[in-house]
Amino acid sequence: MSTSSARIVCDQLTALADAADALHLQRYFKTGPGEYGEGDVFIGVRVPKIRAVIKQHPDLALDEIRVLLESEVHEHRAAGLLVLVAQFDGVSRARCFDQGRRQEIADFYHRCVTDGRVNNWDLVDCSAGRIPGGWYFDRERTPVFDLCDSGDLWCRRVALPTTYGFIIRGDASTTLELAASVLDDRRDLTQKATGWMLREVGRRVDRGLLTGFLTSNAARMGRTALSYACEHLTPEERARFRAAGSVPPSQNSILR
16 A cells, blocks of 8 residues: 655655745746736745656555645645656556546546646646546547636636647547637637647648638637747748738638
8 A cells, every 4th residue: 555645745845845946936827916827826846856756656546636736835736737647647558557547537637627726837738638638539528628618717728738639649620629619718828728739730630730720710810829820830821821810800801
Protein backbone atom coordinates (compact mmCIF):
# COMPACT_ATOMS: atom_id res chain seq x y z
CA MET A 1 0.00 0.00 0.00
CA SER A 2 1.28 3.47 -0.89
CA THR A 3 2.45 5.63 1.99
CA SER A 4 2.19 8.80 -0.12
CA SER A 5 -0.27 11.46 0.95
CA ALA A 6 -1.35 14.91 -0.11
CA ARG A 7 0.09 16.30 3.11
CA ILE A 8 3.55 14.95 2.29
CA VAL A 9 3.38 16.40 -1.25
CA CYS A 10 2.33 19.79 0.14
CA ASP A 11 5.13 19.77 2.72
CA GLN A 12 7.70 18.97 0.04
CA LEU A 13 6.41 21.79 -2.17
CA THR A 14 6.47 24.21 0.76
CA ALA A 15 10.11 23.36 1.34
CA LEU A 16 10.85 24.42 -2.25
CA ALA A 17 8.79 27.63 -2.18
CA ASP A 18 10.36 30.91 -3.20
CA ALA A 19 8.69 34.21 -2.28
CA ALA A 20 10.13 36.11 -5.26
CA ASP A 21 8.91 33.44 -7.68
CA ALA A 22 5.50 33.53 -6.03
CA LEU A 23 5.16 37.26 -6.77
CA HIS A 24 6.27 36.76 -10.36
CA LEU A 25 3.89 33.85 -10.92
CA GLN A 26 0.93 35.71 -9.45
CA ARG A 27 1.51 38.51 -11.95
CA TYR A 28 2.17 36.13 -14.85
CA PHE A 29 -1.01 34.14 -14.25
CA LYS A 30 -3.19 37.24 -13.88
CA THR A 31 -4.40 36.79 -10.30
CA GLY A 32 -5.45 40.41 -9.75
CA PRO A 33 -9.03 41.66 -9.34
CA GLY A 34 -11.07 41.12 -12.50
CA GLU A 35 -8.34 39.05 -14.18
CA TYR A 36 -8.88 35.46 -15.31
CA GLY A 37 -6.85 34.00 -12.41
CA GLU A 38 -8.32 36.25 -9.73
CA GLY A 39 -7.67 34.87 -6.28
CA ASP A 40 -5.28 32.10 -7.33
CA VAL A 41 -2.53 31.63 -4.75
CA PHE A 42 1.09 30.82 -5.59
CA ILE A 43 3.86 29.79 -3.21
CA GLY A 44 6.60 30.01 -5.84
CA VAL A 45 7.53 26.53 -7.09
CA ARG A 46 8.38 26.17 -10.78
CA VAL A 47 7.16 23.24 -12.87
CA PRO A 48 10.46 21.28 -13.01
CA LYS A 49 10.55 21.21 -9.21
CA ILE A 50 6.89 20.18 -9.04
CA ARG A 51 7.65 17.32 -11.42
CA ALA A 52 10.59 16.24 -9.27
CA VAL A 53 8.28 16.04 -6.26
CA ILE A 54 5.50 14.10 -7.94
CA LYS A 55 7.96 11.51 -9.27
CA GLN A 56 8.26 10.41 -5.65
CA HIS A 57 4.51 9.77 -5.45
CA PRO A 58 3.47 7.80 -8.56
CA ASP A 59 0.80 5.80 -6.72
CA LEU A 60 -0.96 8.65 -4.94
CA ALA A 61 -4.58 7.63 -4.38
CA LEU A 62 -7.40 9.53 -6.06
CA ASP A 63 -8.70 10.68 -2.68
CA GLU A 64 -5.30 12.26 -2.00
CA ILE A 65 -5.18 13.80 -5.47
CA ARG A 66 -8.61 15.28 -4.76
CA VAL A 67 -7.17 16.94 -1.63
CA LEU A 68 -4.47 18.54 -3.75
CA LEU A 69 -6.96 19.72 -6.35
CA GLU A 70 -9.19 21.27 -3.70
CA SER A 71 -6.30 23.36 -2.38
CA GLU A 72 -6.28 27.11 -2.98
CA VAL A 73 -2.56 26.81 -3.78
CA HIS A 74 -1.87 26.62 -7.49
CA GLU A 75 1.21 24.42 -7.18
CA HIS A 76 -0.77 21.86 -5.15
CA ARG A 77 -3.37 21.60 -7.92
CA ALA A 78 -0.62 21.37 -10.53
CA ALA A 79 1.02 18.53 -8.62
CA GLY A 80 -2.28 16.66 -8.37
CA LEU A 81 -2.91 16.95 -12.10
CA LEU A 82 0.60 15.92 -13.04
CA VAL A 83 0.28 12.78 -10.91
CA LEU A 84 -3.08 12.05 -12.53
CA VAL A 85 -1.65 12.47 -16.04
CA ALA A 86 1.28 10.18 -15.19
CA GLN A 87 -1.10 7.54 -13.87
CA PHE A 88 -3.34 7.72 -16.93
CA ASP A 89 -0.36 7.56 -19.29
CA GLY A 90 1.12 4.66 -17.34
CA VAL A 91 -2.08 2.65 -17.55
CA SER A 92 -2.45 3.49 -21.25
CA ARG A 93 1.08 2.33 -22.07
CA ALA A 94 0.83 -0.95 -20.16
CA ARG A 95 0.91 -4.06 -22.32
CA CYS A 96 -2.54 -5.08 -21.08
CA PHE A 97 -3.89 -1.74 -19.95
CA ASP A 98 -6.81 -1.64 -17.59
CA GLN A 99 -9.74 0.09 -19.28
CA GLY A 100 -11.58 0.29 -15.98
CA ARG A 101 -8.73 2.21 -14.41
CA ARG A 102 -8.47 4.53 -17.40
CA GLN A 103 -12.18 5.30 -17.14
CA GLU A 104 -11.89 5.88 -13.41
CA ILE A 105 -9.17 8.47 -13.98
CA ALA A 106 -11.01 10.10 -16.90
CA ASP A 107 -14.25 10.35 -14.92
CA PHE A 108 -12.40 11.73 -11.91
CA TYR A 109 -10.73 14.37 -14.09
CA HIS A 110 -14.06 15.37 -15.63
CA ARG A 111 -15.59 15.87 -12.18
CA CYS A 112 -12.65 18.02 -11.15
CA VAL A 113 -13.15 20.17 -14.25
CA THR A 114 -16.87 20.67 -13.66
CA ASP A 115 -16.15 21.38 -9.99
CA GLY A 116 -13.88 24.24 -11.05
CA ARG A 117 -10.59 22.75 -9.86
CA VAL A 118 -8.79 22.82 -13.23
CA ASN A 119 -8.88 26.57 -13.29
CA ASN A 120 -5.86 28.15 -14.88
CA TRP A 121 -4.51 27.74 -18.38
CA ASP A 122 -1.36 25.86 -17.44
CA LEU A 123 -3.39 23.34 -15.43
CA VAL A 124 -5.62 22.80 -18.44
CA ASP A 125 -2.84 22.59 -20.99
CA CYS A 126 -0.80 20.00 -19.09
CA SER A 127 -3.76 17.65 -18.72
CA ALA A 128 -6.64 18.08 -21.18
CA GLY A 129 -4.98 16.66 -24.29
CA ARG A 130 -3.59 13.75 -22.31
CA ILE A 131 -6.50 12.50 -20.18
CA PRO A 132 -9.81 13.34 -21.92
CA GLY A 133 -7.92 13.63 -25.20
CA GLY A 134 -6.75 10.05 -24.78
CA TRP A 135 -9.96 8.66 -23.31
CA TYR A 136 -12.58 10.13 -25.64
CA PHE A 137 -10.70 9.62 -28.88
CA ASP A 138 -12.47 6.36 -29.70
CA ARG A 139 -15.59 7.01 -27.61
CA GLU A 140 -18.71 9.13 -27.61
CA ARG A 141 -17.54 12.75 -27.29
CA THR A 142 -20.71 14.31 -25.90
CA PRO A 143 -18.97 15.20 -22.59
CA VAL A 144 -16.41 17.27 -24.51
CA PHE A 145 -19.12 19.16 -26.39
CA ASP A 146 -21.03 19.68 -23.14
CA LEU A 147 -17.99 21.30 -21.54
CA CYS A 148 -17.64 23.68 -24.46
CA ASP A 149 -21.37 24.44 -24.62
CA SER A 150 -21.47 25.34 -20.93
CA GLY A 151 -19.84 28.68 -21.73
CA ASP A 152 -17.75 28.52 -18.55
CA LEU A 153 -14.27 29.81 -19.33
CA TRP A 154 -12.35 26.90 -17.80
CA CYS A 155 -14.71 24.19 -19.07
CA ARG A 156 -14.37 25.67 -22.55
CA ARG A 157 -10.61 25.94 -22.14
CA VAL A 158 -10.52 22.22 -21.28
CA ALA A 159 -12.76 21.20 -24.19
CA LEU A 160 -10.67 22.87 -26.89
CA PRO A 161 -7.21 21.47 -25.94
CA THR A 162 -8.81 18.07 -25.28
CA THR A 163 -9.04 17.83 -29.05
CA TYR A 164 -5.25 17.91 -29.30
CA GLY A 165 -5.44 14.27 -28.24
CA PHE A 166 -7.62 13.64 -31.28
CA ILE A 167 -5.51 15.74 -33.62
CA ILE A 168 -2.30 13.81 -32.93
CA ARG A 169 -4.23 10.65 -33.80
CA GLY A 170 -5.29 12.15 -37.12
CA ASP A 171 -8.85 13.28 -36.31
CA ALA A 172 -9.67 16.99 -36.70
CA SER A 173 -13.46 16.70 -36.77
CA THR A 174 -14.19 17.71 -33.18
CA THR A 175 -11.67 20.53 -33.27
CA LEU A 176 -13.39 22.06 -36.27
CA GLU A 177 -16.86 21.68 -34.74
CA LEU A 178 -15.83 23.27 -31.46
CA ALA A 179 -13.91 26.06 -33.16
CA ALA A 180 -16.96 26.94 -35.24
CA SER A 181 -19.13 27.00 -32.12
CA VAL A 182 -16.95 29.51 -30.23
CA LEU A 183 -16.25 32.03 -33.00
CA ASP A 184 -18.02 34.80 -31.11
CA ASP A 185 -16.22 34.16 -27.79
CA ARG A 186 -13.71 36.99 -27.54
CA ARG A 187 -12.20 35.99 -24.21
CA ASP A 188 -8.44 35.88 -24.63
CA LEU A 189 -7.97 32.34 -23.35
CA THR A 190 -10.69 30.99 -25.62
CA GLN A 191 -9.20 32.85 -28.56
CA LYS A 192 -5.73 31.46 -27.92
CA ALA A 193 -6.95 27.88 -27.47
CA THR A 194 -9.08 28.05 -30.62
CA GLY A 195 -6.26 29.41 -32.77
CA TRP A 196 -3.76 26.97 -31.28
CA MET A 197 -5.93 23.92 -32.06
CA LEU A 198 -6.70 25.13 -35.58
CA ARG A 199 -2.99 25.66 -36.20
CA GLU A 200 -2.32 22.08 -35.09
CA VAL A 201 -4.99 20.79 -37.46
CA GLY A 202 -3.05 22.36 -40.30
CA ARG A 203 0.30 21.11 -39.05
CA ARG A 204 -0.61 17.58 -38.04
CA VAL A 205 -3.71 16.48 -39.92
CA ASP A 206 -4.46 18.32 -43.16
CA ARG A 207 -3.44 21.81 -44.19
CA GLY A 208 -6.44 21.95 -46.48
CA LEU A 209 -8.82 21.48 -43.54
CA LEU A 210 -7.31 24.54 -41.87
CA THR A 211 -7.39 26.76 -44.95
CA GLY A 212 -10.92 25.60 -45.74
CA PHE A 213 -12.06 26.52 -42.23
CA LEU A 214 -10.39 29.91 -42.49
CA THR A 215 -11.88 30.59 -45.91
CA SER A 216 -15.34 30.05 -44.45
CA ASN A 217 -14.84 31.65 -41.05
CA ALA A 218 -12.01 34.20 -41.00
CA ALA A 219 -14.43 37.12 -41.18
CA ARG A 220 -16.05 36.08 -37.88
CA MET A 221 -12.89 35.16 -36.02
CA GLY A 222 -11.23 37.32 -33.41
CA ARG A 223 -7.80 38.67 -34.27
CA THR A 224 -6.00 36.53 -31.69
CA ALA A 225 -7.53 33.24 -32.83
CA LEU A 226 -6.92 34.11 -36.46
CA SER A 227 -3.31 35.10 -35.81
CA TYR A 228 -2.55 31.85 -33.97
CA ALA A 229 -4.28 29.73 -36.62
CA CYS A 230 -2.29 31.32 -39.46
CA GLU A 231 1.17 31.04 -37.89
CA HIS A 232 2.47 28.27 -40.16
CA LEU A 233 0.84 29.39 -43.39
CA THR A 234 2.70 31.22 -46.12
CA PRO A 235 3.06 35.00 -45.83
CA GLU A 236 0.61 35.43 -48.70
CA GLU A 237 -1.99 33.20 -47.06
CA ARG A 238 -1.56 34.91 -43.70
CA ALA A 239 -2.09 38.30 -45.31
CA ARG A 240 -5.19 37.12 -47.16
CA PHE A 241 -6.88 35.56 -44.16
CA ARG A 242 -5.97 38.40 -41.82
CA ALA A 243 -7.36 40.88 -44.34
CA ALA A 244 -10.57 38.86 -44.46
CA GLY A 245 -10.70 38.97 -40.69
CA SER A 246 -10.47 42.74 -40.66
CA VAL A 247 -13.45 43.25 -42.95
CA PRO A 248 -17.08 43.17 -41.69
CA PRO A 249 -18.73 39.84 -42.64
CA SER A 250 -21.23 41.57 -44.92
CA GLN A 251 -18.35 42.80 -47.08
CA ASN A 252 -16.26 39.68 -46.94
CA SER A 253 -17.76 37.99 -49.99
CA ILE A 254 -15.63 40.16 -52.26
CA LEU A 255 -12.52 38.47 -50.83
CA ARG A 256 -13.59 34.93 -51.71
